[in-house]
Amino acid sequence: MASPSPQSEGSSTPERILDAAEALFAERGFAGTAVRDIATRSGLNPASLYNHFESKQALYEAVLERGMRPIYEILDQAASPDDPPDLRLLGELTAHLSRSPNLARLIQHEALTGGGHVLELMRRWLQPMYARATAALELSPKLGDWERDELPLLLMTYHHLIFGHFAMAEALGQVLGLDFLSPEAVRRQTRFLAKVTERLLGADRSGES
Amino acid sequence: MASPSPQSEGSSTPERILDAAEALFAERGFAGTAVRDIATRSGLNPASLYNHFESKQALYEAVLERGMRPIYEILDQAASPDDPPDLRLLGELTAHLSRSPNLARLIQHEALTGGGHVLELMRRWLQPMYARATAALELSPKLGDWERDELPLLLMTYHHLIFGHFAMAEALGQVLGLDFLSPEAVRRQTRFLAKVTERLLGADRSGES
Amino acid sequence: MASPSPQSEGSSTPERILDAAEALFAERGFAGTAVRDIATRSGLNPASLYNHFESKQALYEAVLERGMRPIYEILDQAASPDDPPDLRLLGELTAHLSRSPNLARLIQHEALTGGGHVLELMRRWLQPMYARATAALELSPKLGDWERDELPLLLMTYHHLIFGHFAMAEALGQVLGLDFLSPEAVRRQTRFLAKVTERLLGADRSGES
Amino acid sequence: MASPSPQSEGSSTPERILDAAEALFAERGFAGTAVRDIATRSGLNPASLYNHFESKQALYEAVLERGMRPIYEILDQAASPDDPPDLRLLGELTAHLSRSPNLARLIQHEALTGGGHVLELMRRWLQPMYARATAALELSPKLGDWERDELPLLLMTYHHLIFGHFAMAEALGQVLGLDFLSPEAVRRQTRFLAKVTERLLGADRSGES
DNA sequence: GATGAATGAGGATTCATTCAT
DNA sequence: AATGAATGAATCCTCATTCAT
Numbered sequence: 001m002a003s004p005s006p007q008s009e010g011s012s013t014p015e016r017i018l019d020a021a022e023a024l025f026a027e028r029g030f031a032g033t034a035v036r037d038i039a040t041r042s043g044l045n046p047a048s049l050y051n052h053f054e055s056k057q058a059l060y061e062a063v064l065e066r067g068m069r070p071i072y073e074i075l076d077q078a079a080s081p082d083d084p085p086d087l088r089l090l091g092e093l094t095a096h097l098s099r100s101p102n103l104a105r106l107i108q109h110e111a112l113t114g115g116g117h118v119l120e121l122m123r124r125w126l127q128p129m130y131a132r133a134t135a136a137l138e139l140s141p142k143l144g145d146w147e148r149d150e151l152p153l154l155l156m157t158y159h160h161l162i163f164g165h166f167a168m169a170e171a172l173g174q175v176l177g178l179d180f181l182s183p184e185a186v187r188r189q190t191r192f193l194a195k196v197t198e199r200l201l202g203a204d205r206s207g208e209s
Numbered sequence: 210m211a212s213p214s215p216q217s218e219g220s221s222t223p224e225r226i227l228d229a230a231e232a233l234f235a236e237r238g239f240a241g242t243a244v245r246d247i248a249t250r251s252g253l254n255p256a257s258l259y260n261h262f263e264s265k266q267a268l269y270e271a272v273l274e275r276g277m278r279p280i281y282e283i284l285d286q287a288a289s290p291d292d293p294p295d296l297r298l299l300g301e302l303t304a305h306l307s308r309s310p311n312l313a314r315l316i317q318h319e320a321l322t323g324g325g326h327v328l329e330l331m332r333r334w335l336q337p338m339y340a341r342a343t344a345a346l347e348l349s350p351k352l353g354d355w356e357r358d359e360l361p362l363l364l365m366t367y368h369h370l371i372f373g374h375f376a377m378a379e380a381l382g383q384v385l386g387l388d389f390l391s392p393e394a395v396r397r398q399t400r401f402l403a404k405v406t407e408r409l410l411g412a413d414r415s416g417e418s
Numbered sequence: 419m420a421s422p423s424p425q426s427e428g429s430s431t432p433e434r435i436l437d438a439a440e441a442l443f444a445e446r447g448f449a450g451t452a453v454r455d456i457a458t459r460s461g462l463n464p465a466s467l468y469n470h471f472e473s474k475q476a477l478y479e480a481v482l483e484r485g486m487r488p489i490y491e492i493l494d495q496a497a498s499p500d501d502p503p504d505l506r507l508l509g510e511l512t513a514h515l516s517r518s519p520n521l522a523r524l525i526q527h528e529a530l531t532g533g534g535h536v537l538e539l540m541r542r543w544l545q546p547m548y549a550r551a552t553a554a555l556e557l558s559p560k561l562g563d564w565e566r567d568e569l570p571l572l573l574m575t576y577h578h579l580i581f582g583h584f585a586m587a588e589a590l591g592q593v594l595g596l597d598f599l600s601p602e603a604v605r606r607q608t609r610f611l612a613k614v615t616e617r618l619l620g621a622d623r624s625g626e627s
Numbered sequence: 628m629a630s631p632s633p634q635s636e637g638s639s640t641p642e643r644i645l646d647a648a649e650a651l652f653a654e655r656g657f658a659g660t661a662v663r664d665i666a667t668r669s670g671l672n673p674a675s676l677y678n679h680f681e682s683k684q685a686l687y688e689a690v691l692e693r694g695m696r697p698i699y700e701i702l703d704q705a706a707s708p709d710d711p712p713d714l715r716l717l718g719e720l721t722a723h724l725s726r727s728p729n730l731a732r733l734i735q736h737e738a739l740t741g742g743g744h745v746l747e748l749m750r751r752w753l754q755p756m757y758a759r760a761t762a763a764l765e766l767s768p769k770l771g772d773w774e775r776d777e778l779p780l781l782l783m784t785y786h787h788l789i790f791g792h793f794a795m796a797e798a799l800g801q802v803l804g805l806d807f808l809s810p811e812a813v814r815r816q817t818r819f820l821a822k823v824t825e826r827l828l829g830a831d832r833s834g835e836s
Numbered sequence: 837g838a839t840g841a842a843t844g845a846g847g848a849t850t851c852a853t854t855c856a857t
Numbered sequence: 858a859a860t861g862a863a864t865g866a867a868t869c870c871t872c873a874t875t876c877a878t
Contacts, residue, residue: 013841028322032240035869045843047871052841056869073221112378113237127249145404152387154402156377160369168365171323178361192362199408222858244852256854257859398837446740449659453848463864465850470862474848480864526739530732531655532798564820570805571819574795578787586783589741596779610780613772617826640837674875675838683873778875 014052017042022063026102029109030060051144055198067103070096090193091160097166099188146201154200161193223261226251231272235311238318239269273319276312279305298403299371306375307395313375355410363409370402427502432470435460440481444520447527448478482528485521488514508580508611515584516604522584564619572618639825641679649690654727656688656736691737694730697723717789717820724793725813731793736743790819 020041053059169180229250378389438459471477587598681688770820796807
């Protein structure tokens with residue numbers, strides 16, 4: 001059910017474990033993933049895994065931490081008051097997630113099972129993420145015709161278009177017979193995001209973007 | 210961890226089981242839900258549950274079946290060549306899901322764990338759903354400036370704005386301190402959808418909406 | 419390592435489990451006893467055991483509870499201000515423990531590992547036991563030449579002569595090649611206790627015994 | 628759960644290990660003690676421990692050996708035909724055990740779990756100990772009114788009053804709110820032993836005390 | 837002598853499921 | 858239709874021990 005992954009050859013043991021865990025947690029969720037499978041995929045005995053991580057839960061959090069850090073950094077540096085919702089930011093996020101779609105699935109799993117043992121992580125990660133995003137949005141030029149209480153909805157829309165998109169990319173791709181992760185598809189999604197942004201927030205309808 | 214739900218008092222035993230299962234599957238996913246907890250929440254002994262459903266898997270599918278039928282029907286009757294992506298359809302879906310947000314979470318769980326023992330269900334439910342929606346979209350008047358290969362992206366966007374929205378409503382509501390399920394919030398979301406639709410697909414840029 | 423015990427045939431399942439557990443806990447202590455061995459000795463699958471007791475710890479406490487109750491009752495009814503430390507009490511305790519020497523070992527295990535997860539039980543059982551015993555002792559006629567702060571030492575002496583004796587009976591019996599549990603040996607120990615009591619607390623040195 | 632003990636600073640590594648092991652074995656018994664905890668308490672990695680002792684079992688036996696030697700020597704040199712059961716012997720044992728109460732607990736653990744992998748040790752240590760003690764007792768002057776088959780019972784009594792006393796000192800002290808290990812308490816126990824001996828074996832009933 | 841990493845065996849416990857009542 | 862009791866398989870994790878460094 002889980003054979004040693006080829007990509008993680010030269011890396012350190014903890015990294016191999018994190019890779020294996022990330023893939024399986026993303027695919028099956030926390031409860032659906034057996035420690036034994038993570039171990040097998042890392043080429044280890046399950047017991048060895050506990051030399052590197054204290055528990056399944058701790059491993060899960062390490063996976064999340066490692067995955068979230070770059071996203072956090074992208075959000076951090078992107079507090080610039082540029083173009084509408086910061087097309088550069090959207091582009092970078094899209095690029096990053098297209099490279100590690102597991103991450104998007106992990107985050108969506110988190111969001112779905114919210115109430116449980118991970119709500120703290122949501123508080124720790126998602127909330128500041130939204131705080132920053134809100135701040136960025138408010139600096140955006142043309143918010144004219146959105147009500148203040150529609151802002152969170154706009155934000156969620158972007159959340160869906162980025163995280164939701166890549167979280168469902170693989171599954172939906174299979175069902176629809178498409179590939180949402182090819183470089184071309186990623187370019188298309190980036191272009192799509194720009195177009196959507198232009199229409200939702202963008203330049204005055206009479207002028208150019 | 211799971212006490213008998215008050216709302217399902219007068220209903221039949223299978224319905225009480227389905228209610229309990231729906232809530233727990235939505236909250237914790239398939240793997241994260243224990244049959245014993247479903248039984249407890251239904252006021253039953255775990256063994257009794259097997260008088261009504263053949264297995265956990267069968268119960269899960271029954272939950273999905275029961276939940277999906279009304280959605281399927283909404284989609285069915287809404288193949289009318291009306292206004293942009295059929296605002297009435299969007300409104301009905303929104304209304305329905307706001308009443309049973311569990312369903313939205315279930316569907317998103319399905320979408321996330323795609324590969325597994327549920328892919329068949331995705332094929333059975335999601336694919337026709339998308340087929341219908343695509344058909345509906347293509348009948349929409351102003352698709353002028355969207356490329357053909359952007360259509361699935363538009364579709365996904367609507368999927369997110371409907372299913373993703375209500376799937377994350379509870380969790381995100383907690384984190385952001387908002388209530389996305391109040392009647393008022395549902396009205397706002399419906400209005401928001403209309404606005405988004407108007408901008409994405411709607412009225413000629415020179416005319417009115 | 420543990421074959422179904424013959425003595426516990428007709429009894430109820432929980433009782434069979436308690437019997438098995440008592441024997442093994444007495445022999446090997448809490449940490450040294452495997453749930454699997456208790457199950458085997460009860461003629462059960464380890465999982466079945468959890469239909470009757472919540473955990474190993476809970477089972478252990480049930481064993482202790484069941485074993486302590488009769489002792490507690492003996493102590494209860496023996497608050498009579500009779501002869502020196504109530505020879506009848508000593509006799510009854512001796513008789514009882516000689517019939518279930520496991521109990522004595524269990525109590526000594528408890529006393530030895532004191533600090534741990536069982537200290538609460540010690541507080542619950544041993545302390546009142548000592549309180550009662552102290553009260554009884556103080557009513558004893560000839561305490562003349564014992565200092566007040568020697569009372570606990572006298573108490574401990576009796577604790578040893580009763581509980582310690584039967585706790586070590588089997589092991590020491592093997593080493594010394596004697597049988598401390600035969601009816602005759604029990605009578606001898608009872609006589610011995612009376613003699614010791616006579617000398618330690620008993621009758622005036624000049625008068626009768 | 629086990630932090631490096633302060634007292635064993637300057638000592639050699641094997642001694643530090645023996646100290647840690649003695650404390651933990653005394654507290655939790657053999658089965659209840661994890662090699663890892665011994666290592667931690669010795670300030671070592673579990674693996675390092677195996678540079679000094681072949682196995683957990685070997686370490687346990689080394690602890691017992693080290694602890695028993697002085698007792699053995701005390702018993703050895705005390706075969707003198709002095710006063711009733713050799714008050715000096717009792718005093719020395721009491722003094723020694725009050726200084727290392729762990730030892731008393733260890734011995735009682737041994738006595739309790741008799742049947743197992745330690746019975747050989749009992750044979751090796753306890754039996755000669757009793758042999759010597761018996762010899763010593765028989766040289767005692769006033770055994771007049773004890774039957775020959777009561778001798779082992781007298782012996783056990785002394786065993787309890789010495790080993791049992793210090794084995795339970797800490798635990799019982801906590802429950803009763805007393806300190807049985809303070810110098811004063813040790814003096815009191817010594818005095819108590821003398822008094823008991825006087826009454827059980829001592830001076831002619833008609834003469835002086 | 838010390839250690840980080842590895843492991844097979846076994847630890848307690850939970851799981852979904854069955855069956856006699 | 859309901860349940861208490863039973864169970865094999867699997868759960869996460871700890872154990873004592875080994876070995877290359």
